Each structure stands twice: as C-alpha cells, then as structure tokens.
Amino acid sequence: MSQPSAWPLPSGSSRVVMPLELIEHLAGHPLTRHLFPLAYGHYIAAKGHHVERDQHTDYLLIFCHQGRGNYRITTPQGNVTGELSAGQLLLLPAGFPHRYQAHSDDPWSIYWAHYSGSSAAKSMDFLGLSSTAESAKFVLTLSAWQNLLPIVTTLLNLQHQRWQRHNAVIAATLLQQLLAQLPQLAEQAQQYHSFDLLALERFMQDNSHRDLDLEDLAAVAGLSRYHFAKKFKTVTGTSPMRYFNELKIKLACRQLDTSTATVRAIAQSLGFDDPYYFSRLFKKVMGVAPSDYRDSHQPQASSPQQ
Template identity: 30%
Template sequence: MLKKADGFNSEKIIVLPHYQLNEIVDHPIISQLYITDIGYYPRATNHFRERPDGCDSYIFIYCASGQGWIEIDKQERFSVMEQSFAFIPADTPHAYGADENNPWSIYWFHLKGSQVAELMESYGPYDGPLQLALSDAEKILELFHQCYDLLSSKAYSAAHQIHISHTMRYMLSFIGLIPRRKQEEKTLAYIEQAILYMQERLEMNLTLESLVAYTNISKQHLNHLFKQATGSAPIDYYLRLKMQRACQLLDLTDKSIKEISLSVGLSDPYYFSRLFKKIIGASPSEYRSKLKG
C-alpha cells in the first residue's frame, strides 16, 4: 500500500522550534515534562511511521475512530482500536500505521523531560493500548485541546508553558489511574454481589463457604476484599446486616424479641440479645424504648 507520514485533510500539527525547546530545557519547572510535537490526523488513510532507532521522546496516541496498529521493537504488535490510548517509550524502535480498510483518526503528542520516564514507569508494566470509557475519552480530548490551543497562541509564554506541562502531567496521571479504577470497580462488583446475597438470606445462617461458592472466588480473596471495602470479615458483616434488620423490626413492628431473633435466623434469643448489644451498643429492649426521628 501507499505509505505516508502526514499530509491529511484537516490535519492539525504544531512542532516547537529549536529555540523554544532550548529555552524549555533550561527552565527548572517546564524541563521536567514538556510537549515537543502535537497534532491531529483525521481519517489518516495510508498513515505510516517507522523509526528503526526509536525516537528521543515518548509518543502518545489516542485513536478517536477507526483502527490502526503499533509495533514495538519488532517483537510486540498491538491493534489500536477506536477510543483507545497507546504510547511508545522513548529510544525504542517502532512502527505504526492506520488500518487499510478503516484508517484511524488520531490525536497525538510527543513528550520529553526529566520526569516523563519515571512518571510512566510508576504506572507499572505496559500491556498495550488502554480501552477508554466515553467519559474518560472526553476528558482526555478536553485536556488535549487545552494544550493545543495554548501552544497555538501562547507557546512563547513561560507561564502558559508551565500550565501546559502541568495539564499534560494531570492527563497522564488521570490515564494511569484508569486500570486501577477498573480493578476497583471489579472488586466493588464482587462485594455488592455478596452483600445482596446476604441481604436476601438474613433469615438463614450463611457460612463463609457458601459465600465463596456463590461469588466463585477464593476464601482468602473474599476475606481480603471485604476487609478492604467494609473493614469487616464477610460473616461479621453478615451479622451486622442481621442486626440492622432487627433494628428495623424493633422500630416498625410489635414482634417480641424472640420472634425478631427467629426472623434473623438466630434461634437463641439470649445469644441474639448479646450480639445485638455488642454491635448496636444497647440491648434490644433499650433500643426499642428510645424515641426515633
């Protein structure tokens, strides 16, 4: 196929001149992280780049639509899909290009600076392009346009270059947290699934083994997730839910202590009363006697 590096309809591109880069390198704040090149290639048919010796800057690519690919050091080849973000480390041989049938539209920028490598390494090993949610993609484009617009009109201003540097730092830190947030959402899903299972069975006596079987994760992992999210072990949390239900029954019904005890799966009302006082801080009768609301 025909291969070209640039020259696309409606493209945008800014490359900082050498005299500005020389000034930036001497600046104590901006030199930590700064843009050297930035641009947008819409529907970049036949787009192709190959750098056998790598590039002296980090390259970041956000694929807004279409598809493309990135090859790192002739060993790893990644597909870059719509709404995904990828980067290429500095000084690493690489090639990348648009898909022949569905060429990508990409927002891209190059970063240099004394802290770029350290910042990127802090997010852990790179496993390939990161698929973004729509809200995350919109945030990244908002930050991109802020930087592009400032470089278009105020690249000469050190104050604005500092702002651009911090905006890019924020963008990278925002992107770096996305995988962690996804893991947290997955963890939260396990917890919510288990808690719903508990709430629907408060009249029973669930065991840790039954929760493990339901959530399909190991006992150790379930314990870890629960303590991390709620501060309690799973069964301790289950007992707290039982006492919460008992409080509702004490407030809203005329049931006896024994009847409420049975309603939450505890056949021994004395054990129920001791457990209730331990968790709630008052006996069932003391709790019922207090005015509410």
C-alpha cells in the first residue's frame, strides 16, 4: 500500500487508514474483494500539501471541490502534467510514479481515497480514462457532484465508530457506489459544456414571435436534428419543441397579466396563427383557458366608495 501523506491535519480535515487485518478481510470478502478502500479522507484548504512517490502500489482518487493544485504523472512515454481545479477528479493508477501539490495561493480542498482490489485496474476503463501515449487522460470534470455528499459524509463518519469487519464492508460498498456514479456525472458535465442552453433559450425568446421548427433550433446548436433532439432531451428532460412552446406560454401569461390585448392578438404575437390551437396549448400547460387565467390573475376593480 502507498502510504497517505503525513501532512498535518487542520481543523475539520480527516484521514482514515484501514487496519491491515480489515484490509485482508476485504481482500477476501466476496462483496468487496474486487474493489475496497485502503485509506481515505478530506483535506480542507490544504496549504503546503505536497506528495511525491517513486513507487505507487494502489489506485488513488483525488477530487478537488475548492481551490486548485497541480500534478505530474510519469508514464512510460514521458511525464503528463496538469492543474486540478474545483469540480475535477484525478485518478492516479498503480505503478505510475507521481507528484501532486496544492497551489500556494489558492490551496485545494480535496476528498481522496486509496483503493485496491481484483478489479481496481479496470477502473481506468470504467471511468473513461487512459494512460496510453495516444490518449493519456487522468482527469474527469464532474457536474452536480454535490449529490454524492451524503455518501461521502457517511463514509467519513465511519471513522467515529469502532472499526469492525461489517463497518469495513460498508466502507467498501460506499466507495463502490461513489465510483459507479462518476461516469454519469462526467457525461453530464461534458453535455452541459458542449450544449449552450442559455444561448439557445435567448434565441428562443428573441424569436418567440416566430413559428420555429426543430430544424431551426438544431441549426443554432450546430447539430443534426436527431443529435440535437437527443442531447436537448438529456440536458433538459423534455423535447425542444415542448420547451419552446412552454416558454411561449410563459410569455403569454406575462401579457395576460399586464396588458389588455385580446387572446387572439397575444396568440398572433407569439407566432400562433390559430388562436384555438393556442388556447388548447395554453390550457394543456397551465390547466385553465387564457381568458380564465386572466380573470383569476388580474386585480379586481375597486368597489366605488359609498
């Protein structure tokens, strides 16, 4: 096992090193032998944190949730260097000498875990990472990683209990659960990065008076209709045209709230030539007809004073 750093722990940080007896138990247990933790922890604002290893016998995950740091990994083809910033995860595979350290002016806060097991070597492929010269990749960018915090907190809180075999098995299954969710979070981050929903929504608002179709929206995104519709559904959970029509209904509500324009005029201003279709769509989205919505949302006229 590659020993964790002996960096002095500041207040709020933690470091857990599994006892050898429990490591041996996990290595032989049918539920955990394929992947189990050796050590893990949480370093907060780790100023001065610096590690360099010429020998590395296990796998190490480092997730930066604040600040930044840098790393160097020595591969058979040469050194791979880079910076790790908030929202990014670094995987250091077994057998690769490496160095990593917190930034001097903006030191990182990190969650980390050393792990091993019969399937540990397959974690590179599982996470979509590679150590080959042609496609060396050791870092993932994650989205919505905060959703993992309950699992991380439970894992860290195990250190406050007496280390017994069943707690060690729980720690291993929690680590496995965390790893299992990483590819999805990385995929979502890539989709959000390559799909500018805000720019597309601005285009929709600027053209809310038009009868846009799927081809028009796909062209703005620079994608085919098929790939655009698929990616849009993944990012938003709904179809592009439904999203556009619901945006139009929101704008219609605003006009019904603030103007005296007729329902027909509002429909036409939003690109609906058929006011009856507009009314049906409005009721489908809002649950009431446009006229009923206006009656229930506009302030009542004040009664004349006696």
